Amino acid sequence: MAPETVGGPRWLEPALQVVRARYFGGPQPEERGDDAWLRAIAAARTERLGPVLSEAASHLGVELPRSGWAALAADRLANEERYAAQLEALDDLGPRIEGRGVPAAIIKGPALxxxxxVAAVREAADIDLLVPSDALSAAEACLNECGFRRWSSGGRPATRYAVTYARAADGGLQVAVDLHPRWHEIRIEPDGETARIGGREATLGRTGLGQIRWRVLPPAAELYLASAHAILSSLRTISVYLDLAVLMHAAGSEAVDWAAATARETGRDRHLRHATTLAAELFGLEMAWELRSRPARLGVPTGLRLGHVAPGARFLPSSLLMELVLRRGWKRKLDFVRWVLGHRGRTARAARAAPEDGARRWLGKLAGLRWLKGSLLRYRRPGSTALRS
Structure with a gap:
């Protein structure tokens, strides 16, 4: 599975084309007025492409309305401040992690x-640390020493849900760190030098983030992780496919082939094909016809596969719909639907051990509506606008 980049890493121009096609419906920006640009900028920021649009527009000499430049400049500055706060937190945390001998690796975020x-072009969200299960308490102690406090917990350590810690930074910013004992099928071996993905091993690398050299996954493993995240992320913004496109170019054909072989072993072959095909279509990569996903070969429009069901409308829980489609067999599909609706939540085993009364059980079912919490309510945060196709 070896996509080729046309004309080198020209991701800025494809990123700008994505904004034009998604939010304008036409290729010529000079034919669009200020109001259209402002709507496009707002939608791009919702898709977490604000810093990318700022870099692409300035690099390619695109004329934007003054208010649009002001919004993008403020967005870019805020992103740079968040990224600097993350590096400062990593500088504080790194020596303590090394001092306690915790084999922690950074996944996603600053690692990608x-x-x-330009590092600050990628929108900064949180820091994700992958640590072995037996080192969680030591990692938590390091975070507490750096001023982080537990913010939320996502459930069983065996799942992809993390335990989140946060601390305040200068300027009213907040830095969040997610501790993952496991992310999908990826976990770190106790030796701290290898990561295991299903039945395969990958040697961890080192990269300088701030003043510390942190462990990171090799690009091939990051590509596998990014493809799974593109399918399973509850938001599934276009920025996750930009991550994939950049990785597909940076990792090279051998790494892409390694990720594809690993996906076939773990049963995520369709996930990887679907995600990489969308990334290639959106950001100007070429892929062989036989390596594309089946929906793409059948002619299903890109917008529909992204969750855009009509012009100006988007099906928000699209990641859960795609996960349902990609599950093999009706039994697995039915189990997944029951899990989404809260009938088989992550606390089902504990609930069977300690029966609850009827009211509490139904409250638990309502609290378990994961599609509502993860895909709809998170778009209702202050300052968020509905996604435009």
């Missing part, structure tokens, strides 16, 4: 930003 030509 190192593949971009």
């Amino acid at each position: 930003a190192r593949h971009y030509p």
Whole structure:
């Protein structure tokens, strides 16, 4: 599975084309007025493409309305401040992690930003640390020493849900760190030098983030992780496919083939094909016809596969719908639907051990509506606008 980049890493121009096609419906920006640009900028920021649009527009000499430049400049500055706060937190945390001998690796976030030509172009969200299960308490102690406090917990350590810690930073910012004992099928071996993905092993690398050299996954493993995240992320913004496109170019054909072989072993072959095909279509990569996903070969429009069901409308829980489609067999599909609706939540085993009364059981079912919590309510945060196709 070896996509080729046309004309080198020209991701800025494809990123700008994505904004034009998604939010304008036409290729010529000079034919669009200020109001259209402002709507496009708002929608791009919702898709977490604000810093990318700022870099692409300035690099390619695109004329934007003054208010649009002001919004993008403020967005870019805020992103740079968040990224600097993350590096400061990593500088505080790194020596304590090394001092306690915790084999922690950074996944996603700042680790993926190192593949971009400009690190702060990738929108900074949180820091994800992958640590072995037996080192969680030591990692938590390191976070507490750095001023982090537990914010939320996502459930069983065996799942992809993390335990989140946060601390305040300068300027009213907040830095969040997610501790993952496991992310999908990826976990770190106790030796701290290898990561296991299903039945395969990958040697961890080192990269400088701030003043510390942190462990990171090799690009091939990051590509596998990013493809799974593109399918399972409850938001599934276009920015996750930009991560994939940058990784597909940076990792090279051998790494892409390794990720594809690993996906076939773990049963995520369709996930990887679907995600990489969308990334290739959105950001100007070429892929052989036989390596594309089946929906793409059948002619299903890109917008529909992204969750855009009509012009100006988007099906928000699209990641859960795609996960349902990609599950093999009706039994697995039915189990997944029951899990989404809260009938088989992550606390089902404990609930069977300690029966609850009827009211509490139904409250638990309502609290378990994961599609509502993860895909709809998170778009209702202050300042968020509905996604536009």
